[in-house]
Amino acid sequence: MARAFVYVILGGGVAAGYAALEFSRRGISHGELCIISEESVAPYERPALSKGYLLPEAPARLPYFHTCVGAGEQRLTPEWYKEHGIELILETTVKSANVKQKTLTTENGETISYRTLIIATGARALKLEEFGVRGSNAEKVCYLRNLNDADRLVDVMKSCVGGNAVVIGGGYIGMECTAALVTNRIKVTMVFPGAHCMVRLFTQKIASFYEGYYESKGVKFIKGTVVTSFENDSEGKVTAVILKDGTRLPTDMVVVGIGSRANTSLFEDQLTIEKGGIKVNNLMQTSNSSVYAVGDVAAFPVKLFNGDTRRLEHVDSARKTARHAVAAIMGPRNTSDLDYVPFFYSRVFTLAWQFYGDNIGDVVHYGDFTKGKFGAYWVNKGRVVGAFLEGGAKEEYEAIARVVKLKATVKGKDVVEGQGIDFALRA
Ligand code: FDA
Ligand code: NAD
Numbered sequence: 001m002a003r004a005f006v007y008v009i010l011g012g013g014v015a016a017g018y019a020a021l022e023f024s025r026r027g028i029s030h031g032e033l034c035i036i037s038e039e040s041v042a043p044y045e046r047p048a049l050s051k052g053y054l055l056p057e058a059p060a061r062l063p064y065f066h067t068c069v070g071a072g073e074q075r076l077t078p079e080w081y082k083e084h085g086i087e088l089i090l091e092t093t094v095k096s097a098n099v100k101q102k103t104l105t106t107e108n109g110e111t112i113s114y115r116t117l118i119i120a121t122g123a124r125a126l127k128l129e130e131f132g133v134r135g136s137n138a139e140k141v142c143y144l145r146n147l148n149d150a151d152r153l154v155d156v157m158k159s160c161v162g163g164n165a166v167v168i169g170g171g172y173i174g175m176e177c178t179a180a181l182v183t184n185r186i187k188v189t190m191v192f193p194g195a196h197c198m199v200r201l202f203t204q205k206i207a208s209f210y211e212g213y214y215e216s217k218g219v220k221f222i223k224g225t226v227v228t229s230f231e232n233d234s235e236g237k238v239t240a241v242i243l244k245d246g247t248r249l250p251t252d253m254v255v256v257g258i259g260s261r262a263n264t265s266l267f268e269d270q271l272t273i274e275k276g277g278i279k280v281n282n283l284m285q286t287s288n289s290s291v292y293a294v295g296d297v298a299a300f301p302v303k304l305f306n307g308d309t310r311r312l313e314h315v316d317s318a319r320k321t322a323r324h325a326v327a328a329i330m331g332p333r334n335t336s337d338l339d340y341v342p343f344f345y346s347r348v349f350t351l352a353w354q355f356y357g358d359n360i361g362d363v364v365h366y367g368d369f370t371k372g373k374f375g376a377y378w379v380n381k382g383r384v385v386g387a388f389l390e391g392g393a394k395e396e397y398e399a400i401a402r403v404v405k406l407k408a409t410v411k412g413k414d415v416v417e418g419q420g421i422d423f424a425l426r427a
Helices: 013-028 045-051 078-083 147-159 171-181 204-215 315-330 393-403 413-420 421-426
Strands: 002-004 008-009 034-035 085-091 095-097 103-106 109-115 116-119 122-127 166-167 185-191 220-224 227-232 238-243 249-251 253-256 260-262 278-279 291-293 298-300 308-310 343-348 350-356 362-368 374-379 383-390
Touching: 002 413, 008 013, 013 034, 013 116, 013 315, 045 171, 078 085, 109 308, 166 171, 171 185, 171 204, 171 253, 171 343, 204 220, 204 315, 204 374, 204 383, 238 253, 278 413, 291 315, 315 343, 350 393, 362 413, 374 413, 383 393, 393 421, 413 421
Parallel strands: 002 109, 008 034, 008 116, 034 085, 116 291, 166 185, 166 253, 185 220, 278 298
Antiparallel strands: 095 103, 103 109, 122 260, 227 238, 238 249, 298 308, 343 350, 350 383, 362 374, 374 383
């Protein structure tokens, strides 16, 4: 079987949904665009999976978090795609690609050809087996990347209420899933190799606040070590986690969040790869001019960082790079360069933080860490390059984004420290 489309989006995640909306706004004819996804549902806001989806009361469920509600836009239900003549080819894995012939081949042997391809294959969760630890396929050991994983995690949590969980990894998944487990009345021990949680972004001082808050909820931390094996019962269900120093942690369930890898494998011998992603220019175009890459899989030049190539694994960049690629594909030849300010955020328990920019240079902390209203500026060569804020109001978050975009000049670190959030509000 063979089918042909003008535009093909490979991957049906966040970026695919935002790209589809942009295509429809710019005007495409019925039958010109398809989305191929190995998932069984239309694109949805993936961040919901580690937050609202895991709540014990009134959890978020589809169709309520289909894209593009996360950015306050229309909710694109399966009916929307039908009405707009956009074909959703779901539960279909693409097994090979040929960018010279402009074809994709699915696991069923179907060939789908395109004039323009957008690669939006996102990333996958790293498995413990990739670090030489066996046994993470045991029952009640959970990863979290897609809806199926989230459903499984919900079922496992339900079976462990009142029991114990070990969370392996102290990054985004580890922190957000621990909060969800506690809310589901499961006692958590977090294990990770770093000196503190969220080691890629937080300073020790910022991390101490969150760790203290988690400890007040009964969470235990075991830092600076890794898991080496699991123990299972006769039915293959996990019963304990063994650490490098031999410590045995009896448990009813495990959640693993040890990082992710971009899904580049279909294109590695055909397109330029950089920083673990598919390298694109400032129009999101790859080394083949008919192929674009967006979202987690794309390594793109960040103008704010003097064109330095970055691969960002965050929802805001998936949304914006997707829209920008479609603008470049369908818009005038002189589509302006993407002018992006990297933006990360998280919400756990009643806490919420946002970060903009880059975490390089010297750090100036400010605010009241005891009251949960604090922040930090990262200052490089006398200018603000990054800003973090916990517990901010809308206009304060907008202000820290602005201060980073402006690369505000810092006259003295003590001045900024004294002014705190006012430094951003006045910029
Ligand atoms: P995404 O992973 O969304 O989609 C990729 C799609 O491609 C999937 O549908 C996949 O099945 C499909 N695919 C891959 N290979 C394929 C193939 N060969 N054939 C067919 N289909 C294929 N970020 C943030 O800023 N704030 C947050 O709070 C969160 N929270 C969060 C929670 C959880 C649980 C996760 C896993 C991630 C987050 N993120 C986040 C990160 C954010 O969700 C992520 O950056 C975006 O989903 C990236 O969007 P993409 O479309 O690039 O990939
Ligand atoms: P991460 O990179 O944030 O954290 C990985 C953690 O695992 C770190 O604490 C690291 O020290 C630890 N680790 C690494 N190797 C290990 C090993 N062998 N054993 C034990 N621990 C190990 O990755 P993640 O938390 O798995 O998140 C996966 C993806 O999901 C990322 O792309 C992330 O951006 C995305 N995500 C984002 C959000 C958000 O932005 N709020 C929320 C959830 C997920």
